[in-house]
Amino acid sequence: DVKVTQSSRYLVKRTGEKVFLECVQDMDHENMFWYRQDPGLGLRLIYFSYDVKMKEKGDIPEGYSVSREKKERFSLILESASTNQTSMYLCASSWSPTTDTQYFGPGTRLTVL
Amino acid sequence: GENVGLHLPTLSVQEGDNSIINCAYSNSASDYFIWYKQESGKGPQFIIDIRSNMDKRQGQRVTVLLNKTVKHLSLQIAATQPGDSAVYFCAEFSGYSTLTFGKGTMLLVSP
Numbered sequence: 001d002v003k004v005t006q007s008s009r010y011l012v013k014r015t016g017e018k019v020f021l022e023c024v025q026d027m028d029h030e031n032m033f034w035y036r037q038d039p040g041l042g043l044r045l046i047y048f049s050y051d052v053k054m055k056e057k058g059d060i061p062e063g064y065s066v067s068r069e070k071k072e073r074f075s076l077i078l079e080s081a082s083t084n085q086t087s088m089y090l091c092a093s094s095w096s097p098t099t100d101t102q103y104f105g106p107g108t109r110l111t112v113l
Numbered sequence: 114g115e116n117v118g119l120h121l122p123t124l125s126v127q128e129g130d131n132s133i134i135n136c137a138y139s140n141s142a143s144d145y146f147i148w149y150k151q152e153s154g155k156g157p158q159f160i161i162d163i164r165s166n167m168d169k170r171q172g173q174r175v176t177v178l179l180n181k182t183v184k185h186l187s188l189q190i191a192a193t194q195p196g197d198s199a200v201y202f203c204a205e206f207s208g209y210s211t212l213t214f215g216k217g218t219m220l221l222v223s224p
Contacts, residue, residue, distance in 0.1 A: 004156075033211075042202070043157075043214040058211070090156050100145055100206045104156035
């Protein structure tokens, strides 16, 4: 079974703090994704990566950056957290560009005070 | 997430009924579709997928129907159980390696 894990289930940070969210997948997937999920807005893509050291902006990249130094690990970084970044953050991975089922982690509920 | 069900259309059924959840997709060029289930506090879970060269695909207790003419996708769940209570959403893929997700429907199953 595909396993996607996220470093924290719940996180509370203060405005202005730098926040790291980590995601690890164990299936050698090429593609990894970061989404945020908010009531009424559904899943919105922040960033994704096709390969190590590669990244592409999604629909809402502002205020976020990402890092993919190893194939299995994709990190989402909030350089200076703000209250409007309070959300559920979901990581996903998929096998290749032509096999597109995305498998999700359990999510990180981030609260920025 | 815990609040993912807020603001969503809701389908309420009795245990044992068949459920039908609908999804309208936007891009006529989309060629791959997925249904996900998301239980409270968990990440979305893959249920079933279908490619555009098919109009029906069956899994265990679930069937997905695709009508490309009207850009409509449906998920049928047979003999719905309380454990099926969750938010269900569809996703479409149009060839650029990113999925576009629907907002979802909350399914509530009463014993």
